[in-house]
Amino acid sequence: xxxxxxxxxxxxxxxxxxxxxxxxxxxxxxxxxxxxxxxxxxxxxxxxxxxxxxxxxxxxxxxxxxxxxxxxxxxxxxxxxxxxxxxxxxxxxxxxxxxxxxxxxxxxxxxxxxxxxxxxxxxxxxxxxxxxxxxxxxxx
Numbered sequence: 001x002x003x004x005x006x007x008x009x010x011x012x013x014x015x016x017x018x019x020x021x022x023x024x025x026x027x028x029x030x031x032x033x034x035x036x037x038x039x040x041x042x043x044x045x046x047x048x049x050x051x052x053x054x055x056x057x058x059x060x061x062x063x064x065x066x067x068x069x070x071x072x073x074x075x076x077x078x079x080x081x082x083x084x085x086x087x088x089x090x091x092x093x094x095x096x097x098x099x100x101x102x103x104x105x106x107x108x109x110x111x112x113x114x115x116x117x118x119x120x121x122x123x124x125x126x127x128x129x130x131x132x133x134x135x136x137x138x139x140x
Contacts, residue, residue, distance in 0.1 A: 001044040002070050003093040011075050011087055017041070021100040029065045030105030031134045032114040040127035041094040042103070044070040050121035054104060057117040062108025068095040097127065 017039035027033045034050075047066060054064055070093035077088035097103065104121060106114055115131055122129045 001048050001093075002066075003044055004069075004071050007071070007073065010073065011090060012073050015096070017096050017098055019098060021098040024067055024102055025100045027102060027105055027132065027134050028067075030063070030107035032106050032111070032118060033067075033102045033132045034104040034118045034122055034129050035132050036097045036101045036103055037099055037128040037130055039096075039098050040125075041072070041074070042068065042070070042097050042125060042127070043074075044093045044095075046125055047095070047103075049124040050104065053124055054106065054117045054121040057120050058106065058109050058113060061113075062106055065105040066103070067105060068097055068101065068103050070095040072096055102132070103129070 021036075025035075047068065047070060051064060051066060058064070072094045073090035074092050074094050075088040076091040103125070104118065106117065109117070111133070118129075118131045122131075
């Protein structure tokens, strides 16, 4: 699963995901993409599950690009631990995804396979998405 090799700080504040995505809103690599419509934290496990679903349906034809990276450590205190005594240890890594962000791109497959693969990948993610295509790429 994805995680950074090294970070400046071991623990991060929760924060809020406000506003729309500044960058990464258009297709850069593939012909089809999966774009976020809502804001959410996406874990590295969810990213990997979506990637697996997409590549399995494509039967390893074509190429998949992951355009988000989980760089935020999410900490959690163990169960049945009393309040206080500091912040919990980092449990998993997450990516903060804003609306408009392209999360996955695929190329090298026809439009039916691409749409089905991206729908399968979308079902593994905790946010609402839409499938986008490069202008001029219709039903090939």
